[in-house]
Amino acid sequence: MTWIFLRQYRWPVAVSGLAALLLMVRPSPGMSWIGLGIVIFVWAFSADRAAARHRAAESEWRAAVRTNATNRPAYAGTSSSRPAVASADSDSSRDRARVRDEAIREAEHQLGAVRGAIDQLRRLESDAIARLTKSFTGLEAASREEGAMVRSLIESVSNGSSTGGHEVSFRRFAEETSGMLDFFVAHVLEVSKNSMGLVEILEDMARQMNTVGATVNKIGTIAKQTNVLALNAAIEAARAGQAGKGFAVVADEVRSLSKSTKHFSEQIHALVGEAQRSMGQANTIIAAIASKDMNVALNSRRRVDRTMAEMAELNTNVYRKLEQVNGIAKNVREKVSQAVTGLQFEDMVTQILAHLDQRAAAIERFLNVVRESTTNGSNGRKGNVASAMPLAELLAAAREASSDTHKQAVRQERLTTGSVELFS
Amino acid sequence: MAGQVTVSQGEQEVVIAVNGRFDFYVHKEFRDAYERVLQKGRAPKFVIDLAGTEYLDSSALGMLLVLRERVGTETKIDIVHCRPEVKSILEIANFHSLFHLS
Numbered sequence: 452m453t454w455i456f457l458r459q460y461r462w463p464v465a466v467s468g469l470a471a472l473l474l475m476v477r478p479s480p481g482m483s484w485i486g487l488g489i490v491i492f493v494w495a496f497s498a499d500r501a502a503a504r505h506r507a508a509e510s511e512w513r514a515a516v517r518t519n520a521t522n523r524p525a526y527a528g529t530s531s532s533r534p535a536v537a538s539a540d541s542d543s544s545r546d547r548a549r550v551r552d553e554a555i556r557e558a559e560h561q562l563g564a565v566r567g568a569i570d571q572l573r574r575l576e577s578d579a580i581a582r583l584t585k586s587f588t589g590l591e592a593a594s595r596e597e598g599a600m601v602r603s604l605i606e607s608v609s610n611g612s613s614t615g616g617h618e619v620s621f622r623r624f625a626e627e628t629s630g631m632l633d634f635f636v637a638h639v640l641e642v643s644k645n646s647m648g649l650v651e652i653l654e655d656m657a658r659q660m661n662t663v664g665a666t667v668n669k670i671g672t673i674a675k676q677t678n679v680l681a682l683n684a685a686i687e688a689a690r691a692g693q694a695g696k697g698f699a700v701v702a703d704e705v706r707s708l709s710k711s712t713k714h715f716s717e718q719i720h721a722l723v724g725e726a727q728r729s730m731g732q733a734n735t736i737i738a739a740i741a742s743k744d745m746n747v748a749l750n751s752r753r754r755v756d757r758t759m760a761e762m763a764e765l766n767t768n769v770y771r772k773l774e775q776v777n778g779i780a781k782n783v784r785e786k787v788s789q790a791v792t793g794l795q796f797e798d799m800v801t802q803i804l805a806h807l808d809q810r811a812a813a814i815e816r817f818l819n820v821v822r823e824s825t826t827n828g829s830n831g832r833k834g835n836v837a838s839a840m841p842l843a844e845l846l847a848a849a850r851e852a853s854s855d856t857h858k859q860a861v862r863q864e865r866l867t868t869g870s871v872e873l874f875s
Numbered sequence: 876m877a878g879q880v881t882v883s884q885g886e887q888e889v890v891i892a893v894n895g896r897f898d899f900y901v902h903k904e905f906r907d908a909y910e911r912v913l914q915k916g917r918a919p920k921f922v923i924d925l926a927g928t929e930y931l932d933s934s935a936l937g938m939l940l941v942l943r944e945r946v947g948t949e950t951k952i953d954i955v956h957c958r959p960e961v962k963s964i965l966e967i968a969n970f971h972s973l974f975h976l977s
Contacts (some may be wrong), residue, residue: 471929
């Protein structure tokens with residue numbers, strides 16, 4: 452006991468002893484007595500505190516050993532330690548009550564922190580899930596939009612035609628160019644064919660004109676012969692004298708007619724010559740119209756064909772790439788959809804957190820029972836039997852509440868599908 | 876070189892060969908070649924030999940089309956021994972639907 456005293460209060464003992472020695476050295480005897488008094492008081496008080504602490508520690512250690520040995524539940528510990536409290540003296544009982552109160556307060560504080568953390572966790576989880584859901588939903592919508600765009604592109608590429616009027620389709624452009632080239636070639640052919648037909652008609656006309664010229668020449672010869680004939684007739688009329696006078700007039704008229712005929716045949720000959728010259732000019736013009744270098748069309752056609760081939764290759768490439776992009780987009784949509792499904796674990800987590808909270812509340816209720824028992828124990832040593840009933844009721848109520856929580860947990864487990872293990 | 880037209884008439888077919896440039900300036904010779912045959916009576920088949928044809932323009936195509944019309948659809952016309960360039964031009968002109976090209 453002395454050893455414990457000296458160990459626990461070595462500083463106050465040492466200081467007060469040194470002070471007493473110093474006061475004894477001083478000449479004043481009054482001060483020495485006062486110093487001695489102080490030393491005695493300090494020593495006595497310290498010894499009393501040391502003894503009380505030692506006893507409290509001993510009884511606590513004994514109670515702990517007893518609790519561990521019987522392996523009783525925590526709430527039973529208070530009632531089992533009550534005889535120890537009752538048997539101890541008033542000072543040690545007060546200390547024990549104080550320590551227990553402190554422990555209970557600490558436990559309640561810790562429980563409060565746990566419930567606060569659960570609440571914070573629930574809020575954080577709910578917030579995070581809301582954001583994730585929103586983000587994934589947005590991602591899914593964007594992915595679906597992208598997929599629709601890619602599909603529409605694939606459609607337009609594979610068809611090679613644009614659904615909208617303003618969209619530029621290179622394939623259609625090439626097809627139109629090709630069609631225009633075909634039209635141009637057909638037009639040139641038509642013109643050439645008609646020109647050659649015309650040329651043939653001109654040739655026929657030229658031949659006919661030659662016939663006309665020959666005929667006109669024959670008419671000229673006849674006119675010449677008629678003239679000679681009229682001249683002979685005039686000579687014969689002159690020889691006949693008076694009797695041939697009238698005949699001479701006729702011969703003269705025939706001669707003038709033959710001259711007129713000669714004149715007209717010469718005119719016709721000249722006109723035929725002019726017509727033939729005009730036909731020659733027409734021939735030249737038609738030759739220019741009919742003769743078109745087909746190499747221009749050939750080169751154009753080759754360019755268009757080459758462009759078409761390149762376009763087809765490009766289209767094939769684009770189509771292949773778009774198919775790949777479509778596959779990726781589909782994959783992304785599936786993954787996002789899976790993620791959104793996965794986010795439904797929020798419900799389970801919320802249930803688990805709610806249950807944890809309820810468990811913490813149950814512990815608080817049990818702690819309350821313990822506290823009540825402590826205050827009853829310290830306040831009324833006289834009314835232990837009378838206050839036992841409300842305590843038992845409190846305990847029963849706490850058990851009832853925790854049993855409800857347990858049932859609820861079991862029900863939640865039944866409600867949730869899948870292999871998630873909840874409380875039991 | 877200026878185009879030249881030669882005609883050789885066999886039992887079953889009339890072969891008209893065009894050497895050099897097949898253009899507007901051979902039209903008279905070309906026309907005479909088939910008109911002479913047609914005046915004698917209907918020819919069973921025409922063969923246009925373009926082995927010696929170096930160049931061919933739209934007037935030649937026009938002449939061939941006029942011939943096609945002139946002989947009627949029942950008479951076959953083969954265009955043979957075309958050089959690649961000449962054959963390309965005939966194909967552009969869609970002649971394979973009217974003539975037998977080789």
